[in-house]
Amino acid sequence: MRAIFIAVGSEMLDKERVDTNSIYVARRLMEVGILTDMKMVVGDDIENLTWAIKNACKRAQIVIVTGGLGPTEDDITREAAANALKRELLFKEEIVEDITIRFRQRNIKMPEINTRQAFVIDGAEVLPNAVGTAPGQYIDAETCKLLLLPGPSREMKLMFDKVLTDKIAPLCNFFIYKRCFKFAGITESETDAEIADIYAKHRNIRTTILATPGVIEVHLVGRSRKSEEEARIETDGVAEKIKTKMAEYLITEEDISFEEFIVAALKHLKLTVSVAESCTGGGLANRLTHVPGSSDVFLGGVVAYSDEVKKNILGVKEETLKKHGAVSKETAKEMAFGIRKLTGSDISAAVTGIAGPGGGTKGKPVGLVFMHLSAADAEVGIHKVFPGERRVVKVRTINESFNLIKKYLGEIAPKK
Amino acid sequence: MRAIFIAVGSEMLDKERVDTNSIYVARRLMEVGILTDMKMVVGDDIENLTWAIKNACKRAQIVIVTGGLGPTEDDITREAAANALKRELLFKEEIVEDITIRFRQRNIKMPEINTRQAFVIDGAEVLPNAVGTAPGQYIDAETCKLLLLPGPSREMKLMFDKVLTDKIAPLCNFFIYKRCFKFAGITESETDAEIADIYAKHRNIRTTILATPGVIEVHLVGRSRKSEEEARIETDGVAEKIKTKMAEYLITEEDISFEEFIVAALKHLKLTVSVAESCTGGGLANRLTHVPGSSDVFLGGVVAYSDEVKKNILGVKEETLKKHGAVSKETAKEMAFGIRKLTGSDISAAVTGIAGPGGGTKGKPVGLVFMHLSAADAEVGIHKVFPGERRVVKVRTINESFNLIKKYLGEIAPKK
Incomplete structure (x- = not known):
């Protein structure tokens, strides 16, 4: 069975609003084995x-329409659905x-x-609205079940949950099983080249590869008509090969x-971290502190955007800056050492580079970034030339620095 | 003329991603007088x-498809479009x-x-991609113009802007004139209450109010079938009333x-800035350093997530932390003073607060933030209790701090 979701409302076409209704419905339908093929915003x-x-209704077996059931002139869903059917x-x-x-109660x-x-559409079942005035409608129209639901999330969810249990779930015959991976240090096309052979033949598994600068996600959704076990066995088979x-x-x-992931791993190993940033300009600290409870492991950082700050706060040597420049592996190393000493953290990460668009030279092009991890038992420096514009270089540098920390936490720290 | 927008990608059906591409395209099309009727996510x-x-393509005169032009097995837009036509x-x-x-360049x-x-689809014009590998395609298919564009926003926008100017705008017969305002220190509904009477009667002007945490945008798009001047006169009339x-x-x-805005204003006044951050965790520095050329005015910052960093690097007094706590106007003031002395900047901003979800108390609830601006000729401290979850509190604090800097730059700095 396939589903199409239709959200009604002009405001959704040109304003930045996350339509959480469609995501809620898609996830709940997936639980009973129905995949949502398509969403429309009208x-x-x-x-x-x-x-x-x-x-x-010609295309899908289940069509869910949300919104446009209010009392005003521009609430047109009832009429449009009647016309369509x-x-x-x-x-x-x-x-x-x-x-x-x-109304009287209020x-x-x-x-x-x-x-x-x-x-109400002829033949429809009226769905009572426990929290608002707009009733919903359920129409069993030969090849297609059509649901008209109110737009406000709270009303929509309550009503949808009931219809799902009473009407839709009994029609379904799929079992679903999901796996997910996140990778770093590899591009989207390299990932696909590595794993395409593994997932390609499995028509019961929906494989999605998502790319952000520096992190690649692979999602597997397996389904079976027989049992959850069958979906699980096939999906786990593919997942384990990808994992290896x-x-x-x-x-x-x-x-x-x-x-x-980084904050949880640091907590687990009881280690603290600090950061010294030049080209990421605070982005590394900002990402770490998005995590609730990060203050348990993140002590602080210095954004050293000028040479003076690198020298005066982080203690980078005048000589190092003169001889190797602010964008160099030597400066990155001294920045990492400096912040670790200043904060007393167990480990530290430092980055210095050229985010662009200006500042590049022939020897040191835009996108060149030096990253360094410092700990009592390790000094690791790497450099990369990242493609993309200023913000993308910042994001890639942040994720690559996280990858440096991840490798240390996975390989070195646990042996202590 | 009407347009339909199609976004391709399974991940958009069950993950919370704001599809900014469709909103960008809808807004730009509106500028040339084309309304987007519908959006599909497939x-x-x-x-x-x-x-x-x-x-x-049967329904609309312009169909824009974004995504699915990558190199992997699940990039199916080229093939689907060829089949459809x-x-x-x-x-x-x-x-x-x-x-x-x-690739060789990298x-x-x-x-x-x-x-x-x-x-490439037979008869299509290839649209070069200045920043990625996926070329776009433009197909003039009798009753419908079909555009295939890459999914990543930056690539899509550059390519779309060019097609809009070269191919689509010449097909349209509206004159468009735009005005835009950004406001801080006021909410979305307060803004609407202030200005609704001004814009309400003007049917030729489309008014959009967009809210992000801490910044409200008002966009006016006036159109006329007669002349740009007609559109301009009516729109400017409304805009000037709103401005006043x-x-x-x-x-x-x-x-x-x-x-x-802040970086440009600092450059204009030849002033430098530094920041000391607790609850924003580097977010303030990160936002400033998103701006190319920000290194001319931004010297650096300290992310003081622990009391030790506040004391040891920024020089906040032990006594102040003991007596007033880390989240207090006194600590914010000493943080701002400390970073200004450390970096030698003309002005500095400091923030300390409780971003949540943990850490709140009855006297100091989640969302309480103290902000302070320090300069040779000014010390300004404010505090707010911001609603919303951790990240929203961070964003609101950053924008409120920018507002503090903006007020200083507008009122105090120019008098020097």
């Missing part, structure tokens, strides 16, 4: 919405009574326009961020 | 995507050469799979970020 226009519902809209006196009671007289909410092949790049199998 | 499935493109895919050797050069051998990106009424909250009339 403005408050009756012709467009009629077209969208009609076509969605070529059915009548019937006026239900009992719904008016329900809404009147609801000591308000029901506005006349709310009677619009009493129109990509072991050196693996950050975590949990669906957490790189900084959440 | 998973990486060739049948579904073929269906979506085919139907969209019933056209051939042709292999273009010159695209392989372009991509090979791009000292990487081109992975074999990247040759997949060299397939909201003068005390105005950051800028340019479409730039708060940090770009």
Whole structure:
């Protein structure tokens, strides 16, 4: 079975709003084995919405429409759905009574326009709204089940959960099992080249590769008509092969961020960290401190954007800056040492580089970054030339620095 | 003319990602008088995507597809579009050469799979990608113009802007005139309450209020079928009234970020800045250093996440921490003084607070933040209790600190 989700509202077309309804519905449907193929966002226009519902109902077995069930002129979902299914809209006196009671409980007289909410598609089952005035509708239209739900999340979720249990789940016959990996130190296309052969033949597993600068995610969603066990066995088979092949790049199998992984690993090993940043300009500290409870392991940092700060606060030697320059492995090393001594942390990470767009030279191009990890038992320096514009270079540098910390925590720290 | 936007990628169906591409495209199309009727999000499935493109091309005169142009197996946009238009895919050797050069510049051998990106729909115009490997395609298909653009925002925007100017704008018959304001220190609903009466009656001006934590944007897009002058006169009339009424909250009339405004203002006044951060954890420095050329005015900062760092690096007195606590106006003041002395900057900003979710007490709740600006001729301290979760508190604190700097730069600094 496949599902299409339709969100109604012009405001969603040109404003930055995360449509959490569709994500909620997609996740819940996946739990009963239904994959959402497609989502549509349609403005408050009756012709467009009629077209969208009609076509969605031809394509999918389940169509969920949210929004446009309010009492105003631009609430057009009832009418558009009736047009799409070529059915009548019937006026239900009992719904008016329900809404009147609801208003009376709030000591308000029901506005006349709310009677619009009493129109129901011929043959639809009315879904009571426990927390708002707009009732939902469930229509069993031969090849397609059509659900009309209110837009506000709280009303939508309560109503959807009930329909899912009562009507949709009994129709389903898929079991779902999921795995997830996060990798660093490898690109998206390199990842695909490594693992495509492993996942390609498995038609019951949906494989998604997601790339952000410096971190690659691989998501596997397996399904089976027989049992959860069957989905699990096939998915685990693929997942374990990927895990073995990509072991050196693996950050975590949990669906957490790189900084959440680092903070958790530091907590586990009871180690503290500090950072000294030039080209990332505070971004490394900022990412670490996004994690609640990071203050247990992160002591602090210095953003050394000028040579004076590198010298006066971090203690980088005048001579080092003169001889090797601010962007050099020697400066990165002294920055890391300096912040570790200043804060007394167990380990420290330092970065210095050229984020661009200006400042590059032939010998030291834009994107060149030196990273250094310092600990009582380790000094590790690396450098990279990262592609991309200023912000991308910052993000890649941050993730590469996390990778440096991760490697230390995985290989050196546990042996102590 | 009407447009349909199609975003390709399974990850957008069940993960919380804000699809900024569609919003950018909708806004830019609106500038030339084209309204976006509908948006579709389609998973990486060739049948579904073929269906979506085919139907969209029947319905709209402009169809923009983003994503799915990468080199991997699940990048299916080229093939789906060819199927939908019933056209051939042709292999273009010159695209392989372009991509090979791009990889060579990064000292990487081109992975074999990247040759997949060299397939072009028969009759399509290839759109060069200035910043990535995936070329775009523009197809003039009788009743519909179809655009295939890469998913990463930066690549998509550059390519779309060029097609908009070269191909789409000439098809349109509206004159457009825009104004924009950014405000701080006021909420979205307060802004609307202030200005709704001013813009409400103007049907030729589309007014959009966008809110991020701490910054409110108001965009006015006026249009006229007659002349740019007609659009300009009506829009300027509304804009000037808004400007007068909201003068005390105005950051800028340019479409730039708060940090770009601050860096430009510091450059103009030839002043340098440094920051001392506790609860923002480097976020303040990170935002300032997003701006190219910020190194001219930003000297550096200290992220003082522990009391020891506050004392040992910034010189906050033991006594102050004991008597008033780390989250207090006294500590904020000493942090600001400390970083200004350390770096020798003209002005400095310091923040200390409780970002949450833990760490709140009855007297000092989560969201309580003290901010302080220090300069030779000014000491300004404020505090706020910000609503929202950890990251939102960080962002609000950063923007409020920028507002503190902005006020100093506007009122005190110029008088010197």
